[in-house]
Amino acid sequence: MARKATIKDVSVAANVSVTTVSRYLNGSMRLPPETKRRIEDAVSTLRYTPNPLARSLSRGRSETIGLVIPEIANPFFAQLAASVEEAAVRLGYGVLLCVTLNNVDREIDYIRRIENKHVDGVLFSTNHPDDGRLLAALKDVPCFVLVDEDIAGSDFPGVFAENREGAVAATRHIVEAGHRKIAMLSGPKTLLSAEERRQGFHEAIAAAGPGHEAVAVFDCAYTVEAGEAAAEQLLQRYPETTAIFTGSDELFLGMLKTFRRQGIRIGPDISVVTCDDVEPLTLFEPPITALRQDLPKMGTSALEMLIGEITRGPRLPRQIRVPMELVRRQSVRAPRRRMRLK
Amino acid sequence: MARKATIKDVSVAANVSVTTVSRYLNGSMRLPPETKRRIEDAVSTLRYTPNPLARSLSRGRSETIGLVIPEIANPFFAQLAASVEEAAVRLGYGVLLCVTLNNVDREIDYIRRIENKHVDGVLFSTNHPDDGRLLAALKDVPCFVLVDEDIAGSDFPGVFAENREGAVAATRHIVEAGHRKIAMLSGPKTLLSAEERRQGFHEAIAAAGPGHEAVAVFDCAYTVEAGEAAAEQLLQRYPETTAIFTGSDELFLGMLKTFRRQGIRIGPDISVVTCDDVEPLTLFEPPITALRQDLPKMGTSALEMLIGEITRGPRLPRQIRVPMELVRRQSVRAPRRRMRLK
DNA sequence: CTGAAAGCGCTTACAG
DNA sequence: CTGAAAGCGCTTACAG
Numbered sequence: 243m244a245r246k247a248t249i250k251d252v253s254v255a256a257n258v259s260v261t262t263v264s265r266y267l268n269g270s271m272r273l274p275p276e277t278k279r280r281i282e283d284a285v286s287t288l289r290y291t292p293n294p295l296a297r298s299l300s301r302g303r304s305e306t307i308g309l310v311i312p313e314i315a316n317p318f319f320a321q322l323a324a325s326v327e328e329a330a331v332r333l334g335y336g337v338l339l340c341v342t343l344n345n346v347d348r349e350i351d352y353i354r355r356i357e358n359k360h361v362d363g364v365l366f367s368t369n370h371p372d373d374g375r376l377l378a379a380l381k382d383v384p385c386f387v388l389v390d391e392d393i394a395g396s397d398f399p400g401v402f403a404e405n406r407e408g409a410v411a412a413t414r415h416i417v418e419a420g421h422r423k424i425a426m427l428s429g430p431k432t433l434l435s436a437e438e439r440r441q442g443f444h445e446a447i448a449a450a451g452p453g454h455e456a457v458a459v460f461d462c463a464y465t466v467e468a469g470e471a472a473a474e475q476l477l478q479r480y481p482e483t484t485a486i487f488t489g490s491d492e493l494f495l496g497m498l499k500t501f502r503r504q505g506i507r508i509g510p511d512i513s514v515v516t517c518d519d520v521e522p523l524t525l526f527e528p529p530i531t532a533l534r535q536d537l538p539k540m541g542t543s544a545l546e547m548l549i550g551e552i553t554r555g556p557r558l559p560r561q562i563r564v565p566m567e568l569v570r571r572q573s574v575r576a577p578r579r580r581m582r583l584k
Numbered sequence: 585m586a587r588k589a590t591i592k593d594v595s596v597a598a599n600v601s602v603t604t605v606s607r608y609l610n611g612s613m614r615l616p617p618e619t620k621r622r623i624e625d626a627v628s629t630l631r632y633t634p635n636p637l638a639r640s641l642s643r644g645r646s647e648t649i650g651l652v653i654p655e656i657a658n659p660f661f662a663q664l665a666a667s668v669e670e671a672a673v674r675l676g677y678g679v680l681l682c683v684t685l686n687n688v689d690r691e692i693d694y695i696r697r698i699e700n701k702h703v704d705g706v707l708f709s710t711n712h713p714d715d716g717r718l719l720a721a722l723k724d725v726p727c728f729v730l731v732d733e734d735i736a737g738s739d740f741p742g743v744f745a746e747n748r749e750g751a752v753a754a755t756r757h758i759v760e761a762g763h764r765k766i767a768m769l770s771g772p773k774t775l776l777s778a779e780e781r782r783q784g785f786h787e788a789i790a791a792a793g794p795g796h797e798a799v800a801v802f803d804c805a806y807t808v809e810a811g812e813a814a815a816e817q818l819l820q821r822y823p824e825t826t827a828i829f830t831g832s833d834e835l836f837l838g839m840l841k842t843f844r845r846q847g848i849r850i851g852p853d854i855s856v857v858t859c860d861d862v863e864p865l866t867l868f869e870p871p872i873t874a875l876r877q878d879l880p881k882m883g884t885s886a887l888e889m890l891i892g893e894i895t896r897g898p899r900l901p902r903q904i905r906v907p908m909e910l911v912r913r914q915s916v917r918a919p920r921r922r923m924r925l926k
Numbered sequence: 927c928t929g930a931a932a933g934c935g936c937t938t939a940c941a942g
Numbered sequence: 943c944t945g946a947a948a949g950c951g952c953t954t955a956c957a958g
Contacts, residue, residue, distance in 0.1 A: 295701060297951080299638055299934050328683070525837060607937090931954105941944105
């Protein structure tokens with residue numbers, strides 16, 4: 243490949259100054275048609291495209307955002323990433339992807355990239371409790387927006403689900419089907435989503451009146467394995483349970499494994515509502531009722547909020563809450579008359 | 585936030601030249617301990633981190649690769665992206681994510697970024713037939729590696745699955761269970777994966793000897809909808825079919841929808857093997873036998889191949905083939921005696 | 927309106 | 943061994 247053409251080459255070929263080329267190409271200058279033509283000819287002959295690195299360095303912004311997420315193979319984050327990327331492209335930004343696996347060093351590395359101007363801002367999702375290092379690294383960092391989970395003690399702008407309200411709706415749905423002994427496989431105690439959903443769960447059961455009981459609430463990691471293990475314990479220790487609310491698709495999938503192994507059928511034997519709805523839950527038998535996260539909206543709002551910070555400067559710390567939707571399918575039924583799981 | 589410290593600030597604070605700071609920080613210089621200390625103090629006091637834009641501009645490389653894929657919400661590409669990102673980080677590269685939705689303009693945009701040095705190279709996956717524009721834009725482009733699908737008429741290095749061999753294994757497995765009337769829901773005719781798998785399918789049936797028949801092969805888009813529609817046609821026009829090989833998880837999922845609606849049970853009524861194995865196929869009832877793509881290996885090899893091109897210059901165009909693995913679960917059984925799907 | 931020149935923050939060939 | 947200076951390829955305040 244021949245040496246890449248620069249703006250200088252264009253200016254020579256078009257017989258104008260680089261200043262003029264730059265201004266024209268950036269749309270801040272109107273030119274006589276003749277000059278215009280010369281520049282455009284030069285651009286296309288030389289196949290000129292501006293060097294984004296040079297442009298970013300001199301403008302002081304890179305038109306790139308960092309998307310920092312714990313995983314990408316996980317469909318939840320994959321869908322979130324999809325909506326973020328789509329919105330970013332629409333607004334003229336590139337997306338630098340950083341998968342942290344909840345490694346704090348990687349997280350901090352990307353926070354630094356805001357300061358050293360590698361990215362104009364960061365959309366950040368973290369899944370682990372902060373030991374303080376994160377909060378420290380975040381001191382005075384601008385253009386930083388949280389999505390999905392909060393960082394305890396911080397007041398960064400962010401976009402989160404209406405977890406409590408969602409959990410209330412899900413639990414109420416279970417109650418209305420006639421269940422009284424209800425359990426929850428919840429997420430890690432330290433996470434906003436888990437905490438708020440748990441709260442909504444308890445609230446709805448309390449509101450359901452006497453006779454209704456939160457049989458057990460398990461604090462699990464949001465993983466298939468944790469769901470599997472918690473379900474085993476649940477079956478063993480709380481066989482009176484007739485319905486379960488799981489805090490994520492992974493927990494549900496894990497629970498399902500245990501159910502399969504023990505011959506327990508969702509629907510006839512036990513009712514289930516799960517959170518997220520990113521797995522193909524319609525295709526299970528029966529289709530699974532879910533409290534759906536509106537990932538497209540969350541990703542888009544968060545990205546737009548971030549671009550707002552970047553282009554219009556910091557606003558008042560502000561949080562957007564995105565409603566969750568209860569998608570009724572067929573995994574919640576009336577409890578069996580004489581319920582005993584085992 | 586105060587003005588970001590630069591290398592100049594560090595050099596002043598440490599009372600050495602910027603040259604020395606730069607060289608020391610880049611490890612190409614050994615210094616008296618005293619000087620070393622002064623520099624490190626300055627760095628930490630000023631919280632200095634190098635500006636990657638400036639560094640890239642002057643070095644002529646960005647230590648960033650572009651990952652260009654058709655989708656990211658799709659678990660197949662999400663898993664591919666995960667392994668690519670992991671390998672990139674391990675080798676010290678950032679990942680600029682570009683989701684094309686098979687839009688050629690977006691694809692070309694990212695190809696240009698190799699030339700204008702925004703990225704050092706591109707890992708490229710495309711899902712649509714090329715009308716020639718792609719091939720034209722790719723002329724003389726260095727540091728470009730394909731993954732998963734080829735671009736017809738190009739000879740770029742790339743990493744692909746052993747599609748033909750995989751399809752042979754899958755089809756043979758079906759044959760060995762006793763099936764004679766076998767159908768395939770294949771991908772778009774223009775795609776390498778579909779073409780090679782179809783080939784393997786026919787090959788295995790021919791090898792199975794007389795009495796074995798490829799009842800029908802449908803050329804579908806790799807989507808749930810296409811699978812749904814093709815399955816409907818299949819049931820209607822080829823009710824003698826006793827086993828099906830689907831070319832992707834999406835096609836399988838779509839087919840499953842049709843089966844559900846028509847009351848057809850996988851296992852007892854019809855046998856199935858699908859490609860990909862990125863959906864939670866173990867959790868279906870029965871668990872689905874699949875020809876698994878080794879996405880971790882594909883992503884990692886492709887990324888390493890790309891970095892090789894970047895750091896050691898172009899090699900002979902070379903293709904790596906990654907074996908597919910037949911994961912036997914319970915969706916293939918002996919055909920029913922008197923088979924009639926309807 | 928147009929252009930020469932400084933500046934963005936680094937790296938590195940070159941000279942001392 | 944160390945540093946002053948040029949250079950990477952742009953943008954833009956400033957002067958004409």
